[in-house]
Amino acid sequence: MNSTWIVAEKELLDLRRGRLFAILIGFLAVATLISVAAASADFRNQLDAYNLYVANLATSGSTVAAAAPQLFPLKLLRGGVEYLEILGALFAIVLGYGTIAKEKHRGTLHLFLSRPVGRFAFAGGKVLGLSIVWLGVVAALTAVSLVAVVTIGHAPIQGIDVARLLIAGGFAWLYLVFWTALAVGLTALSTRLSTGLIVALVIWLAFVLIIPQIGDTMDPDNQVPGGLFATLQIQKPDELAVLAQFSAFDGIRNGLEASSVTKHFERLTFAFLGIKDQYNQQPLSLMWAAMLPYAITLTAATLAAVVFAALATTRRTLQRKQS
């Protein structure tokens, strides 16, 4: 345990000294701020359009008006969550790759392995160090998100909102550790360093971008701008009744989406933050009950990735000569 902690401490020190890490985190923080600013500006535009509509109604003497758009503070974070699921995963891969690559490049790996250290000390220390780093990053991004919602979004935050945000932060941490551990294992297994990075990137492309995109493309309601059922003026109960007869197709589509760990993270965070209308303003107990399978699969995927990193990062794989 001692040598594991020493490796973790060294990892933290290296990342604190390097500019790369600061650039990545700065980029994520700026992207989150921009997404909150864009979402709140979009909401203000909707509100202005609604006020204009109400004023026009009043001028024409009508008293019937549609419900005003409501601001739900945590909904402003949708873009930030999406940045984390796409770019956060990408940056987690790069940091995971970098942590093994630097030791191989500098030759410090051979020095470390010449010492009497445990079988899992190196991999354990690296993953532990990066997990602590991601915990700090998620904490910082959570704080940035809260401040952005209050100051840029001008939205009131309550205690329950903070609790929801902290739960979403916990899932974000698991998600980032998953990608980092996967990259550590793949880089350790590859004889050419860039191979590990590129294979991890191909997996990232497949599971973060391509599979969810295919699932989205196959959604019948996404085939027409504004939605197929809205275009054909079909009511929601009729829509559900029609779609029930195409359950096999929808099952394949949903199965594709469910095969991506990114979708599990997205469904969890969208539910707890109330971004998905179905769960907006619902009690936490109801969300835990509905989202438990996703929470279990995300946790299991992260554990599997950590175990993979530990098993793949052996003396033999680390010391293989580059082909």
Add this chain to the structure above:
Amino acid sequence: MNTILTSARHEILCTLRARVALLLLVVFLGMVSLSSLIGWITNTTVTRVYEKILADGLTTAPNPFAAVSALYYSRNSVIYVVLIGALMAIILGVQATLRDRKSATADLVLSRPVNTVQRLIGQFLGLGAVIAAVLAASTVISGASISIIMGAPLGLDPSVRLIGFAALSWALMMIFALLGMLTGLYSRKETTALLVPFVIWSAIAFVLPQIGTAARPVALLNPVPALASPGRGSFDLIGAVTGPFTITEQFKRAASIVLRDDSVTGSPWLSILLLVAVLIAMTWIVVVTPRRTLRSGLNE
């Protein structure tokens, strides 16, 4: 001229030997092949959904898919160029310029009477040939898939449009290949050389369009572009400023018009001109790289 051809030939050879680069090419070609199939399955299902709605008497509206173009089935290829194609081009570009620096063969090559501009143009052309070959293969696959789906060979107009789409894709991918070449030349670490263009790609593909249109990152994975539309308050002004820099959205716009996607209207020429201008600017920035930069070593 000899330097250019030799460098180009060497670049093609190195790219073909790199198994990982080939893996990315296979992924790209595989996805382009799949996109027609996915489009066909979805269109067939949605048509059945519409027929069910019609049979139940829930609508009298005409089938919105009755008159879709044959090229509708390849619309997803647009997003695969932006996602897979651009990242593949970045990796090829980084490897092209970083290779000599990593193995210190840059010193040996530049000890010969070699003009650096010709050397870099040669590498650029080599990469361009590889990417053009991949796009040619993907165009043939798309054309064949659509012909099978439609039960008839593609006509002249759709074929020309598919070739036009491939040309646009080449321009976009070469911009990102040049970006990779640039960071491969200037970065001190391999990790930075790969990471910096990824960050720039992320900013161009996700952050800039969001600033100008309020489109969410995941919504930008849609093949339909998220260009600024008038009457959206502050987004009008910001969109006008950021629009020319969002080259991925400009590409999506031009490609959607070329592929006759009805949801995008107007002329594609402004978007095409912007892409060509960025390509020329990037080429110039890369080829004027000083000799000492090509010879600089790596820190890791």
